[in-house]
Amino acid sequence: MKRNLLLLLMVFQAGMACAYHIAGGDLTTRWLGGNTYEIRLTLYRDCSNPNAANFDPTIIIGAYTLNGSVLQDSFHVDLTSITPLQLAGAGCLPPPEVCMEQGDYIRTVQLPPSSGGYYLVWERCCRNITVTNLLLPGQTGMAFYHEMADPSLQNSSPTFNSPPLPYTCAGQYFRFNFNASDADGDSLVYALTNPLAGGNSSNQDPNPYSTPASPGGGNLVPAPKPYSDITWEFGYGLSNICGSATPLTINTSTGEVEGIPDDPGFYAMAVTIYEYRNGQLIGAVRREIEFTVIVCNDNSAPNLSPSVNNMHYEIYASDTLCFKVKARDPDGDSLFLVHRGEVFSQSPAQGLSAPFAVSSDTSGLDSLEADFCWFTSCGQSRDSAYKVVYEIRDNGCPIPLTSLGKVSILVKPVPVVSKPRLLCLEMNAQAVTVFKNPQPEILPRYFKNFKLYRSSNGGPYQLIKVSEDPQQLRFTDSLASDPSQNDYCYYINGTNSCGEEGLYSDTICTITQLNTTVNYIKSVSVTKKNLVTLSWSDFPDGVYGTYVIEKRINEPGTLFTEVDRLYQYADYEWSDFAMLTDATSYCYRMKNYDYCENESAYSNEACTIVLQGSADQYSNTLQWNEYREWNGGVESYTLERAGENASGLAGTFLPLAQLSPLHFDYIDQDIPLSGGTFTYKIRARQAPGHEDAESLSNEVELVQPPLMFIPNAFTPNNDAVNNGWGPSFAFVQTVEVSVFNRWGQRVYFSRNPEERWDGRFNNTDCPQGVYLFRVRFSGFDKKDILEKSGTVSLIR
Numbered sequence: 026m027k028r029n030l031l032l033l034l035m036v037f038q039a040g041m042a043c044a045y046h047i048a049g050g051d052l053t054t055r056w057l058g059g060n061t062y063e064i065r066l067t068l069y070r071d072c073s074n075p076n077a078a079n080f081d082p083t084i085i086i087g088a089y090t091l092n093g094s095v096l097q098d099s100f101h102v103d104l105t106s107i108t109p110l111q112l113a114g115a116g117c118l119p120p121p122e123v124c125m126e127q128g129d130y131i132r133t134v135q136l137p138p139s140s141g142g143y144y145l146v147w148e149r150c151c152r153n154i155t156v157t158n159l160l161l162p163g164q165t166g167m168a169f170y171h172e173m174a175d176p177s178l179q180n181s182s183p184t185f186n187s188p189p190l191p192y193t194c195a196g197q198y199f200r201f202n203f204n205a206s207d208a209d210g211d212s213l214v215y216a217l218t219n220p221l222a223g224g225n226s227s228n229q230d231p232n233p234y235s236t237p238a239s240p241g242g243g244n245l246v247p248a249p250k251p252y253s254d255i256t257w258e259f260g261y262g263l264s265n266i267c268g269s270a271t272p273l274t275i276n277t278s279t280g281e282v283e284g285i286p287d288d289p290g291f292y293a294m295a296v297t298i299y300e301y302r303n304g305q306l307i308g309a310v311r312r313e314i315e316f317t318v319i320v321c322n323d324n325s326a327p328n329l330s331p332s333v334n335n336m337h338y339e340i341y342a343s344d345t346l347c348f349k350v351k352a353r354d355p356d357g358d359s360l361f362l363v364h365r366g367e368v369f370s371q372s373p374a375q376g377l378s379a380p381f382a383v384s385s386d387t388s389g390l391d392s393l394e395a396d397f398c399w400f401t402s403c404g405q406s407r408d409s410a411y412k413v414v415y416e417i418r419d420n421g422c423p424i425p426l427t428s429l430g431k432v433s434i435l436v437k438p439v440p441v442v443s444k445p446r447l448l449c450l451e452m453n454a455q456a457v458t459v460f461k462n463p464q465p466e467i468l469p470r471y472f473k474n475f476k477l478y479r480s481s482n483g484g485p486y487q488l489i490k491v492s493e494d495p496q497q498l499r500f501t502d503s504l505a506s507d508p509s510q511n512d513y514c515y516y517i518n519g520t521n522s523c524g525e526e527g528l529y530s531d532t533i534c535t536i537t538q539l540n541t542t543v544n545y546i547k548s549v550s551v552t553k554k555n556l557v558t559l560s561w562s563d564f565p566d567g568v569y570g571t572y573v574i575e576k577r578i579n580e581p582g583t584l585f586t587e588v589d590r591l592y593q594y595a596d597y598e599w600s601d602f603a604m605l606t607d608a609t610s611y612c613y614r615m616k617n618y619d620y621c622e623n624e625s626a627y628s629n630e631a632c633t634i635v636l637q638g639s640a641d642q643y644s645n646t647l648q649w650n651e652y653r654e655w656n657g658g659v660e661s662y663t664l665e666r667a668g669e670n671a672s673g674l675a676g677t678f679l680p681l682a683q684l685s686p687l688h689f690d691y692i693d694q695d696i697p698l699s700g701g702t703f704t705y706k707i708r709a710r711q712a713p714g715h716e717d718a719e720s721l722s723n724e725v726e727l728v729q730p731p732l733m734f735i736p737n738a739f740t741p742n743n744d745a746v747n748n749g750w751g752p753s754f755a756f757v758q759t760v761e762v763s764v765f766n767r768w769g770q771r772v773y774f775s776r777n778p779e780e781r782w783d784g785r786f787n788n789t790d791c792p793q794g795v796y797l798f799r800v801r802f803s804g805f806d807k808k809d810i811l812e813k814s815g816t817v818s819l820i821r
Contacts, residue, residue: 046070046077048125048153049189049314052086052145052171055181055208057133062176064102065131066147066169069110069189069314072124080104080128084147087246088134091172092141099246102130110188117422123317125191138177142308145171148223148247156315157290158261159220167313168223168252174300174307181208182310183298189314190282194321195289197426198271203296203312204280212301215280217263217273219254220295220313223247255293267292267318283429286318324421326428327354333397333415333430341439341471342406343522347398350384350415350430357391358419366413368399368434374411378404382413393417399434403523406438439471442519442527448569449621450508450515450538457505457535459515460498460620462569467495473520479505480514495519505535512536540623542566544615545656548711549631550721557601557633559613562716568595571618576601579610579632579650606723610635610650629654634722636707643755645693645727649707651686652720657712659686664707666693668700678706701756701805702728729756731804731811738818741784749781750817752800759810761801764817767794784819793821 050068112119150166174180183205190201268287300308330351367374368382382399415430446462477490514534572591612632638647665678707722732755739750764773772786
């Protein structure tokens with residue numbers, strides 16, 4: 026029994042020795058004619074461990090129909106060759122911790138036509154226990170899987186052009202090409218995919234079969250689909266195979282993988298090639314590989330100049346962009362620079378034509394320098410940036426290291442000349458002078474010309490002037506005779522340096538060139554005491570002309586008088602100071618003169634709201650005048666109130682009542698007794714669908730006089746009825762209540778208007794009797810302190 030147990034242990038250890046040597050591989054097929062195919066399984070063995078098992082001498086590959094997973098056949102395939110991989114650059118020794126061999130299993134087989142094709146599979150357990158990015162790798166096998174087209178298509182699968190990446194350096198950029206060749210010229214699409222978990226930890230046999238090859242038993246073959254994906258270790262996945270700082274990515278068109286691994290370790294990954302013919306998917310080939318990331322202390326990556334280190338340039342079409350590319354190797358190794366990108370003639374972006382950018386590949390002993398220059402043209406602008414890459418590689422050991430300089434160049438379209446404004450015309454009997462607005466936003470190097478067009482008496486427009494000066498503001502038409510009798514109309518537009526015309530200006534004519542741009546007053550408000558603010562609608566021509574503002578008192582028969590002239594005024598707001606806004610309503614109107622002193626009509630008239638009021642006992646009465654005049658009229662008046670508390674702090678204005686546009690008075694009977702000073706204002710709102718304007722009145726402060734009631738007796742006997750004594754107040758600001766006994770001793774004092782005397786002094790009940798009180802108080806009206814004395818009876 027002990028002998029049998031020892032034998033079992035030896036078998037298990039032998040199986041374990043076989044378990045951790047395969048580092049990846051791929052399965053492909055080649056059509057040889059008819060239904061004959063060559064099956065090739067290429068495996069890669071980690072030979073860095075001297076105790077690792079050799080390649081399996083024979084394997085069994087299962088062939089299943091892709092539709093239905095029906096076993097078509099199984100094939101014993103012998104190991105054909107073993108080839109060591111080149112692991113170091115020329116003249117370098119490979120790192121001692123890395124060793125890899127390639128083993129090829131090849132056999133010729135017959136497979137009949139099958140709709141949908143086949144998938145071939147071989148499973149193997151298990152993985153290297155030191156794989157960093159997989160959960161429980163020592164208990165996770167591999168599945169080498171290939172989908173082949175229906176044999177009637179006579180198709181050969183894609184084949185990888187080079188062995189996989191065996192190792193790279195931690196913290197250093199690397200690039201490896203998983204590109205493949207297709208003998209039939211099919212389209213190939215590359216993708217990073219999850220490695221497959223084949224085999225299981227309970228069966229360490231090189232062929233962990235689970236399905237009989239025939240109903241009668243015999244050899245077993247790999248199980249059919251589905252095959253589970255591996256389980257990633259926490260923090261790893263397809264978006265983070267070997268480090269998150271610069272994760273691995275793949276070019277789906279070329280199969281090129283690039284990235285920067287963060288830390289040393291042993292990492293598993295898989296690349297799948299999807300094969301398309303006439304837009305239809307006909308097959309897939311997978312390569313799985315476990316590669317080593319080591320610390321390369323003997324070599325550091327070259328350094329590139331900031332001009333190409335993730336730089337973004339923005340230029341306009343027709344600009345020239347030039348910069349120098351410099352590189353230096355910290356170890357003194359030789360350097361080799363190559364460039365590529367969409368702006369070069371070797372591989373231009375789709376639709377890009379000359380002139381192309383110019384640069385050069387070069388080399389140097391420990392440093393080098395190259396130039397980049399691109400003389401862009403008008404047709405080379407686009408929404409997305411052009412990409413340029415400079416790749417600098419050294420010849421250091423154990424492997425050459427590479428640095429990438431990535432440049433993006435956004436070529437923007439030349440700015441279109443913005444729409445000009447014709448301001449006015451100046452006329453005499455022999456000529457017409459056209460005035461336009463200044464346009465400081467025009468960049469002279471992207472400007473070509475202004476073109477002025479004229480129509481005579483309703484005829485067709487003709488080009489009469491071309492100016493290449495972007496700052497020209499006046500154009501004289503010396504052929505426009507007698508403009509008072511002939512109607513000459515003009516418009517103008519600008520053209521940029523690429524020949525693109527901007528928007529045309531509005532038209533202006535000699536007969537009808539009256540200033541028709543009438544201002545509109547949006548609102549007039551009392552914004553502070555004795556300060557009125559006038560605001561009007563946007564008026565771009567204001568900066569080229571003059572505003573005239575007029576005012577009158579809002580009473581019948583009063584006349585407008587000019588109060589201000591605003592020259593080249595850019596704002597749309599003006600303030601009138603030193604007004605009696607608490608007593609008087611003021612009306613305003615305005616007009617403008619254009620650049621040629623043509624006078625406009627008057628604007629609408631806008632009149633301020635005057636709010637007035639009076640204080641009655643326990644109520645305040647308010648009145649105000651109508652606001653006018655708005656497009657659409659007034660929607661509503663809102664009366665707002667702010668109160669002052671007993672501490673003298675003003676409150677916030679809050680809406681008190683919303684009233685109809687025909688309502689001009691209000692009685693406020695809901696007055697807080699704890700206050701005394703109440704401030705009111707009116708907010709008028711314009712009817713909806715127009716300018717959404719508001720107007721504020723002046724503020725009115727109303728003060729309620731202080732009130733007091735004093736009871737003449739109380740009974741502090743704890744019966745919950747009349748137990749305390751004290752005056753009741755309304756609208757008081759300060760209070761002092763004193764109570765004296767018959768000998769003049771003060772037995773109670775308080776400044777709190779809510780506090781009551783409980784008939785005690787020094788925690789002792791006062792005797793029944795008559796007591797003298799004195800109350801001093803003041804209101805919010807700022808008058809003198811009031812005083813009242815009397816007696817109160819304490820009854821027990």
